[in-house]
Amino acid sequence: MKTALKWFLAFILIIIIAAGAGGAYIYYGMQPVKASEEVVRVTIEPGMRTSSIADTLEQQGLIKNAFLFKSYLKLKSEGSRFQAGTYDINPGADYDEIIVKLNSGDIVKAEMIRFTIPEGYTVKQMAEILSEQGFVNEDTFLKLAKSPTGIDSQLLADIPDRAEMKFRLEGYLFPETYELKKGSSEQEIINRMFTETDQRLHKIADFEQKLKKSGLSLNEIMTVASLVEREVVVDSERSLVAGVIYNRLAKNMKLEIDATVQYLLDKPKERLMNSDLRKVDSPYNTYLYEGLPPGPIAAPSLKSIEAALAPEASEYLFYVTKKDGSGEHLFAKTYKEHLNNIEKSKATAK
Incomplete structure (x- = not known):
């Protein structure tokens, strides 16, 4: 009897010791690692399982025991709301602090680049300024603008x-101010800018109806808009100038827009001479060819696109820029009136 009692007491003692050792193991394993001010960067990939997240945290030295962390998550019904991203976590954070951080999506903000494309810029001008800022390779940008790839938008069709x-x-x-992740490729930058155009077009009230009513293709509307953009400074004149363009097209008159010649030059001139206007043989040269150029000559603003979609009706066929510094134009119905306006413009020169 005494022998059996001894064995029983020894067994109970072993259980107590084992339970104590197990409790100590769990307690120690769940304690935070040694605190440090030096953060550890951890990346949680999309779709990553909680078991893999726990393993990663242990490998990065942020928890002592992945198994205990996984068990704690099950006990607390946590882990399903963890958000993917890159986190900075200080060693010394306890389980609950780590869980709160991963649930909140308190990720490291990606380093960004910021640039502005002015209205009326050409693709070449865009490539130049982005290259100067170190964001793109100019040649790569231009090649993609000529033969785009990787653009997921119906607009391209x-x-x-x-x-x-x-x-x-x-x-x-x-033309807009953009923010993208640092290191974005030329394709990603172009795709972002192209997507912006698609979105802006479809924010125009009744865009599809206006486009259909115009009887023109999207490319023709965008081409007219680009001509308006390069010709007009004063917003109130945009729809009127668009109307003049349509009037000349209806009468099979050459548009004779200086900006189309400037577009063909390696370096635009401050002032075109008469000898420049017919020097470059290209379908873009509206002094040589009737109709619209093959495509836009610059990036039009939303106001110019709206003007191309809703031109102001008039009988005007000509316009000339005032030389008084206002940026406004003098409009004429006949060539004789136009010649008089040219003299008026010269008389107002400052």
């Missing part, structure tokens, strides 16, 4: 792919 077009995406990279 509406843009013709013609050999005579200098850049297929000319006029379709929206």
Whole structure:
């Protein structure tokens, strides 16, 4: 009897010791690691399982025991709301602090780049300024603008792919201020700008109806908008100038817009001479060819696009810029009136 009692007491003692050792193991394993001010960066990939997250935290030295952390998550019904991303976690954080951080999505903000594309810029000008800022390789940017790849937008199907077009995406990279992740590729930057154009177009009230009513293709509307953008400074004149363009097209008159010649020059001139106007033989040269150029000559603003969609009706066929510094134009119905306006403009020169 005494022997049996001894064995029983020894067994109970072993259980107590084992339970104590197990409790100590669990207690120690759940305690935070040694605190440090030096953060540890951890990345949680999309779709990552909680078991893998626990293993990663242990490997990175942020918890002592992945198994205990996983057990704690099950006990607390946690882990299902963890958000993917990159986190900075200080060693010394306890389980609950780590859980709160991963649930809240308190991720490290990606380093960003910021740039502004002015209204009326050409693809070449965009490539130049982005290259100067170190964001793109100029040649790569221009090649993609000419032969775009990797663009996931239905809008691309509406843009013709013609050999005579200098850049297929000319006029379709929206002028705006952008923020993208540092290290974004030329393709990602172009895709972002192209997507912005698509979104802006469809924010125009009744855009599809206006486009259909115009009887023109999207490319033709964007081309007219680009001409308006390069010709007009004063917003109130945009729809009127668009109307003049349509009036001349209806009468099979050459548009004779200086900006189309400037577009063909390696370096735009401050002032074109008469000898420049017919020097470059290109379908973009509206002094040589009737109709619209093959495509846009610059990135139009939303106001210019709206003007192209809703031109102001008039009988005007000509306009000339006032030389008084206002940026406004004098409009004429006949060539004789136009010549008089040219003299008036010269008389107001400052």
